[in-house]
Amino acid sequence: MPALHKLLHSRIPGLPPGKHSDGGGLWLHKRDDGGAQWFMRVTVHGRRREMGLGRLSDVSLKEARLAAEKCRALVREGKDPIKERERQRREAARADNTLRTVAEDAFEARKAELRKDGKAGRWFSPLELHVLPKLGKVPVEDVNQQDIKETLAPIWHTKADTARKAMNRLNIVFKHAAALGLDVDLQSTDKARALLGKSRHQPTNIVAMDWRDVPAFYASLAEPTITHLALKLLILTGTRSKPLRFLHEDHIDGETWIIPGELMKGLEGSTQDFRVPLSSESQSVIEQVRPRARDGYLFPSVRKGVISDATMARLMERREMPERPHGFRSSLRTWLSEATDAPPDVAETVLAHATGSAVERAYRRTDFLEQRRALMERWAQHVTGNSGKLVQFALPLNVAET
Known part of the structure; x- marks a missing residue:
């Protein structure tokens, strides 16, 4: 096996942008913007896989090495570490499948598509403010169109854009729940829209100054x-x-x-x-x-x-x-x-x-x-x-x- 523990904790801050090996498949990727992530390279059944282990700001060198060793142990057992992590996530979701838990997991899965990994929280805020206070503790499989309708009705005609975003986020959450193997109604948001009817909100344009003025x-x-x-x-x-x-x-x-x-x-x-x-x-x-x-x-x-x-x-x-x-x-x-x-x-x-x-x-x-x-x-x-x-x-x- 290649040498392990090549990186020194004290020298990590000074490493230049690029990929730096710690040995045994553990790598640190430092970006030009100063960010850095740990990732693991393994070969399972002749197939090369790369698995993210978290940001350097969240995961220490010691923690990354422990995670890497767990990955290597799974490979020795003939298991794919990425699939094993996904399996564990599915099991955890089934064990705690409230709407809040599944929504947070869906948000985590989408962070790579959002600006700055979604740190601003704007994607999640319509759910946090207008849906989860009422439905967050309800098992996602029990949430139906009537629940959604009653939850969003107070803002459906007054805060139409926010309500629309909340409904769209809920649709994504239900799709995520289905991908986890949970028994949810993927048409519940469409049904809720039908129950709520067309929004009466009339958007107003921002007042602009005449260019002559x-x-x-x-x-x-x-x-x-x-x-x-x-x-x-x-x-x-x-x-x-x-x-x-x-x-x-x-x-x-x-x-x-x-x-x-x-x-x-x-x-x-x-x-x-x-x-x-x-x-x-x-x-x-x-x-x-x-x-x-x-x-x-x-x-x-x-x-x-x-x-x-x-x-x-x-x-x-x-x-x-x-x-x-x-x-x-x-x-x-x-x-x-x-x-x-x-x-x-x-x-x-x-x-x-x-x-x-x-x-x-x-x-x-x-x-x-x-x-x-x-x-x-x-x-x-x-x-x-x-x-x-x-x-x-x-x-x-x-x-x-x-």
């Missing part, structure tokens, strides 16, 4: 405060609040802001970065806020972390304005339609909206960066009150941009 509001942001500067950059770039609030000095590359995929709205777990062209005015705002940076973040809060999602909205509320910060994306999009001849694909890309079918996006290898740069420079001129003329979009549309 944006220059006056921009001019009113005259104080060099974090909030004023954040609102200025939000208006100039047309980005969402989250990537702006978490803007780090490392995200700025000359005249371009590169938003990491994990900060972009879209598919959870997305790793695709998005480039935002920075106008001269945007770069000026960034230079003004740079001296206030803390830990590299350009918009820190007063105490710790970054400014909250409500910080900019409160400024507009105090001014008794009906509009909200997110509405400036609509202002920009309307300006693109009414004051420029930017093609729809380019205009939608300004707001980081996906356009076309999946096949079209696969073949389109451009993010129209230079076309957007010209548009955003012109938007900045409008916002700062320097011009209101029609923008002629003269760049050729068939230029491949990589």
Whole structure:
């Protein structure tokens, strides 16, 4: 057998990114972002298998070695450690098959698909807040459409989006329960929807400022405060609040802001970065806020972390304005339609909206960066009150941009 215990506890923090063997099939994978996971490589019946043993932050070197030895013992018995772990999980679920237990297990199984392994808990929160307080202790096999209907009825017409998410999560939980071998009704959520009927909730759009009024509001942001500067950059770039609030000095590359995929709205777990062209005015705002940076973040809060999602909205509320910060994306999009001849694909890309079918996006290898740069420079001129003329979009549309 190959040598065991190659790694030293004291040297693990200093190991470079990559895969590091401890011997006997136990490996530590350190990622570029600083995270690290233990995994086990075994060969069972001539088939090579890899089994995760947990994050380094949760599992010590000693614990990983104990888990690895258990895996090797199972292999010596001719058993597949991964299948054995799955069997044990199924048995545990049958022994404690309340809706809460199965829901938590389903959440654990989906974490790899969620941003940052689902640490924010947003996927689970609709269940935690609106379903589990009433049904969490009920065996999942006993939960029926009537139970679901009575549980979600209080929010079905008042918090329609939350109720929809809770229902969708429940459907996933029931499928997970069925995969565990539990006798559940996979149609219970559809039946509950039929009992609840169509939601009467009428969604309202966020109030947006007319693009012609944006220059006056921009001019009113005259104080060099974090909030004023954040609102200025939000208006100039047309980005969402989250990537702006978490803007780090490392995200700025000359005249371009590169938003990491994990900060972009879209598919959870997305790793695709998005480039935002920075106008001269945007770069000026960034230079003004740079001296206030803390830990590299350009918009820190007063105490710790970054400014909250409500910080900019409160400024507009105090001014008794009906509009909200997110509405400036609509202002920009309307300006693109009414004051420029930017093609729809380019205009939608300004707001980081996906356009076309999946096949079209696969073949389109451009993010129209230079076309957007010209548009955003012109938007900045409008916002700062320097011009209101029609923008002629003269760049050729068939230029491949990589």
